[in-house]
Amino acid sequence: MKFWEQLVVTLICCYDWKSSGMSHPKPACRYPPSQWCRSLEIAVECKVQNQCMELNAIKPNQTVPQVSVTLYYESLCPDSRHFITHQLFPTWTMLQDIMSLTLVPYGNAKEMFPANSPFACQHGAPECRGNMIEACIISLTGNSLAVQIIYCMESSTDVLGAAESCLQLYAPSVSWSSVDSCVSGDLGHRLMHDYTVMTRALNPVHSHVPWVTFDGEHTDEMEDKAMSSLFHLVCELYKGVKPPACTGAPVKLSRSGC
Structure with missing residues (x-):
């Protein structure tokens, strides 16, 4: 999982729990946040599969050279x-x-x-x-x-x-x-x-x-x-489609919570 993705996922989780009036719990998984989106199995165990799939969907075209x-x-x-x-x-x-x-x-x-x-x-x-x-x-x-x-x-x-x-x-x-x-x-x-x-x-x-x-x-x-x-x-x-960070385009992510 990329560093900025880690921050986004963490903020999503914090936002949902705070808005519901509950304290934010620690993820019930044995992996650090940097590995949450490394595989589907880890994402499921850490209960962040929805966020990981959405973040993967907005990644730049991997066929274009970095x-x-x-x-x-x-x-x-x-x-x-x-x-x-x-x-x-x-x-x-x-x-x-x-x-x-x-x-x-x-x-x-x-x-x-x-x-x-x-x-x-x-x-x-x-x-x-x-x-x-x-x-x-x-x-x-x-x-x-x-x-x-x-x-x-x-x-x-x-x-x-x-x-x-x-x-x-x-x-x-x-x-x-x-x-x-x-x-x-x-x-x-x-x-x-x-x-x-x-x-x-x-x-x-x-x-x-x-x-x-x-x-x-x-x-x-x-x-x-x-x-x-x-x-x-x-x-x-970068010769591919510019990512949202470059264009300033808003990115809407799920608020379903962790």
Whole structure:
């Protein structure tokens, strides 16, 4: 279930129970809200099948390619953090049905040889650790959860200090020890090497971060639009029928209750 769908379903349930003068009960199911619409069986158990079917009915045409957005950034770069928290995450929350997002936490880092200190980062060793933590989180949790965890980290006062609690909040089934093992082991270094290759392959070569590509392309015009309103740019680039979030069209959902 998409993040915005979770919010909609939750609001529907809350609205119906509040309007009836009754307190809103917790769903009698063993699944978190993020999984309510993952399958019909789960939706039935959690008593949200009507809402899930209606939400699926208004999803964009899945045969039309999503807008592919790739963000090259650094974990401790102030401009990267501002873009993630003020542009990227709100846009992804509303438009993830029409956009695919790839995060590349590398930026202006450099791969060094010999490998006793394999990476040098613009904001020092803490940023190298932050980049690798986020790379490991992406690898271990999957893209959707990783976006939420990384937003949680980047919006915190202490990015590195918030990592463990953000992981526990959004992916409690993934242990912090597995992330720590990734960071200190071969997997973390392999992930960062892959990001090195991806970043070096950029054409045109990136000159700063945040650096955003759309369907593999970067232009000054697209960057200007992304920095001022990524949301409107993604809506503009999507070639299918625009979702209600882009057009502002009202969406009427059932009030049958949970």
